[in-house]
Amino acid sequence: QSVLTQPPSVSGAPGQRVTISCTGSNSNIGAGFDVHWYQQLPGTVPKLLIYGNSNRPSGVPDRFSGSKSGTSTSLAITGLQAEDEADYYCQSYDNDLSAWVFGGGTKLTVL
Amino acid sequence: QVQLVESGGGLVKPGESLRLSCAASGFTFSDYYMTWIRQAPGGGLEWLSYISNIGNTMYYADSVKGRFTISRDNVKNLLFLQMNSLRAEDTAVYYCATATYSSGYYAGYWGQGTLVAVSS
Numbered sequence: 001q002s003v004l005t006q007p008p009s010v011s012g013a014p015g016q017r018v019t020i021s022c023t024g025s026n027s028n029i030g031a032g033f034d035v036h037w038y039q040q041l042p043g044t045v046p047k048l049l050i051y052g053n054s055n056r057p058s059g060v061p062d063r064f065s066g067s068k069s070g071t072s073t074s075l076a077i078t079g080l081q082a083e084d085e086a087d088y089y090c091q092s093y094d095n096d097l098s099a100w101v102f103g104g105g106t107k108l109t110v111l
Numbered sequence: 112q113v114q115l116v117e118s119g120g121g122l123v124k125p126g127e128s129l130r131l132s133c134a135a136s137g138f139t140f141s142d143y144y145m146t147w148i149r150q151a152p153g154g155g156l157e158w159l160s161y162i163s164n165i166g167n168t169m170y171y172a173d174s175v176k177g178r179f180t181i182s183r184d185n186v187k188n189l190l191f192l193q194m195n196s197l198r199a200e201d202t203a204v205y206y207c208a209t210a211t212y213s214s215g216y217y218a219g220y221w222g223q224g225t226l227v228a229v230s231s
Binding site: 002032033034036045046047051052055089091092093097098099100101102103104105 | 146148150155156157158161170172173206211213214215216217218219220221222223224
């Protein structure tokens with residue numbers, strides 16, 4: 001059972017917009033800790049996608065965006081492409097656990 | 112460019128020990144906090160531990176506290192994870208990563224991972 005809750009799977013057709021939610025609590029996201037997102041393409045190492053709720057590292061397309069509200073955050077992907085098919089994980093810090101916490105991951109399928 | 116290369120994984124029996132290493136290059140290692148994260152086969156990501164840039168502060172997940180020890184050598188640009196009393200549930204790919212602060216830390220650069228399998 002992950003501290004951060006993500007939907008197990010989402011899907012969309014090429015060109016569409018999809019969102020992946022990440023819900024926490026008042027001891028992590030709601031306490032003001034930033035949320036970060038990672039993309040793991042099939043058979044590869046996780047890669048930082050979004051840091052500090054909404055910032056993209058150099059090289060990440062602006063089709064990827066993050067937002068935060070209260071105890072929830074979302075990753076949005078616009079103009080969906082076949083190469084976006086991957087697992088996506090959110091991550092934050094939990095004050096009660098004194099630990100980094102991850103969501104369980106969301107598998108994005110491009111139809 | 113930033114490079115992190117893990118080594119030391121392998122097959123061990125329950126109760127045995129293993130020491131993972133992570134060789135860092137392409138950045139000023141002593142400026143960065145570092146972290147270990149693992150991923151069980153077919154599973155999600157699990158944070159294990161992180162260490163401050165000068166190695167004087169360490170934090171652990173409850174699942175490994177008392178069994179795993181993180182350390183670093185800033186002269187040789189190496190990060191370590193000493194794993195004792197290994198269990199079957201410790202079977203996973205172990206990644207080292209840089210840890211950068213943004214109201215909480217995140218893993219910026221990742222190594223390719225090293226597989227640890229615990230089985231009798």
